[in-house]
Amino acid sequence: MTTPQDELLPGTRRALLHRIAVAQAEGRAPSLVAAVVRGGRAVWHGARTSVAGHAPDENTQYRIGSITKTFTAVLVLRLRDEGLLDLGDPLEKHLPGTDAGEATIADLLAHTGGLAAESPAPWWERTPGSLRPELSDVLGEQPLRHPVGRRFHYSNPGYTLLGALVERLRGAPWEDVLRREVLEPLDLHRTSGQPQAPHAGGWAVHPWADVLLPEPAEDLGRMAPAGQLWSTTGDLARFAAFLVQGDERVLSAGSLREMRTPAAPPQEPDVVAGYAYGLGLELRRSGERLLVGHSGSLPGFVASLTIAAEDDVSAVVLVNCTSGVSPVAVGADLVRIVADAEPRIPEPWRPAREADPAALELVGQWYWGTSGFGLRLGADGLVSLEPLSGNGRRSRFRPNGDGTWTGLEGYYAGEPLVPVRRADGSVDHLDLGSFVFTRQPYEEGASVPGGVDPRGWRGIA
Structure with a gap:
């Protein structure tokens, strides 16, 4: 029944x-x-x-x-x-x-x-x-x-x-x-x-x-x-x-x-x-x-x-x-x-009707310094940036139609999210209100303000 x-x-x-x-x-x-x-x-x-x-x-x-x-x-x-x-x-x-x-x-x-x-x-x-x-x-x-x-x-x-x-x-x-x-x-x-x-x-x-x-x-x-x-x-x-x-x-x-x-x-x-x-x-x-x-x-x-x-x-x-x-x-x-x-019954998950290839290129894991974040593309066309640890700043972003995005809530409300590309068109990093997000922590070769030590990651002698 x-x-x-x-x-x-x-x-x-x-x-x-x-x-x-x-x-x-x-x-x-x-x-x-x-x-x-x-x-x-x-x-x-x-x-x-x-x-x-x-x-x-x-x-x-x-x-x-x-x-x-x-x-x-x-x-x-x-x-x-x-x-x-x-x-x-x-x-x-x-x-x-x-x-x-x-x-x-x-x-x-x-x-x-x-x-x-x-x-x-x-x-x-x-x-x-x-x-x-x-x-x-x-x-x-x-x-x-x-x-x-x-x-x-x-x-x-x-x-x-x-x-x-x-x-x-x-x-x-x-x-x-x-x-x-x-x-x-x-x-x-x-x-x-x-x-x-x-x-x-x-x-x-x-x-x-x-x-x-x-x-x-x-x-x-x-x-x-x-x-x-x-x-x-x-x-x-x-x-x-x-x-x-x-x-x-x-x-x-x-x-x-x-x-x-x-x-x-x-x-x-x-x-x-x-x-x-x-x-x-x-x-x-x-x-x-x-x-x-x-x-x-x-x-x-x-x-x-x-x-x-x-x-x-x-x-x-x-x-x-x-x-x-x-x-x-x-x-x-x-x-x-x-x-x-009687908790709310969520709507069934439905895939997007179409996906922007440029947006798909951005999804996945990113690092702000050493803090891990995940960028996800929703069926509504918005992307969401959330900390992988569960603690930290998060926001959804709406597309501006020119390859950039604008934050909708929290610390990043109104802030620009800009994919910065290399000469060959690939994404070097994300610029979020001047903060740099890279695919790896302080990624070698990426444009990180202050530079990355050329000796790379190492232990303590």
Whole structure:
């Protein structure tokens, strides 16, 4: 008997239900809904609630707080990909007069712009956005807390500026642009700036008594790009699949990999080790597993979107209480349960349809000094350079069409790999960002900087 690959085993489903039931009960949450994504689609939905007859489902809206920032980052990357801006551009070039214009677009995306974490009083999450009608009201008289570009400092006003940037370059309100360019193409019809029935109400649970207090649900106004959205587990499951696979109508897989790449490590000892920030996405380590996504909170709600791209498993957790449940921890556990119980089945190996003879000439063993490396050509046309010992620098390289290659990751990201040929056309060595790789350790006759002792290898007399 076999189980279709897009279905979870009964034991896995029970383990998922048990995890959210424990979280809802121990966290004393009015309700908790969750979803798991695998293979580009939701394969499990679960819900627990304390209100009889009102069980939420995958179409029930919850407020998602700062997960909104990931949507805003997608809009900014779209502007970049269209050539309307460069991530290295200072904000002042496109949105002048903010008193924060020295920060680059990348700084704002990665929270390295030096801006304050919050807007000036009153507490923006619990007061109407009408109190902050202008960007100057969001930034205050002293918008900077740190030198620009020097350190990671999470900033809600920074994403307000990115939303204003989108509005300036698109000539339309942020939410209208988001709906037209992201929500509608991805069929996220239950994601919106204002709550749409059916939706959960936000609650505060008394820390010392089993009683509730309703929380306000303010329109954040200018701060909307930092945390306004409402969504569902169904919509966020589709969004999680997009963040892994890409959709050429919205954003390419390459640009999404860029978003998932660490751009701002945290400042120690301010935060727990194993956390970093990309371009609109948080990165966390859970054991050996890299988790990418975003958390969110506003009065009455906490939320998380968690992606383990290597395992092809994502999780969404939405809760309607101000505190008590850690959706990040629950999301990480949901991913772990599925990934460990039902590990990803790899695609069958398939040979390349054709091979470039010049690339084939390069494969095999190379030495950087005395360190051995293997160069392998994949069916995708990329070459990978890996240390034979298992320890050391490694990278994949894409062909440039002229016999040279460019590194894609790690230490060699962006660095040129150039086969240097002799007069007869044979390969003398590989030049990797000025490092010389030869077929034998310090190969005699190869062009090695500093030369090779003519007496060759020898023992000690």
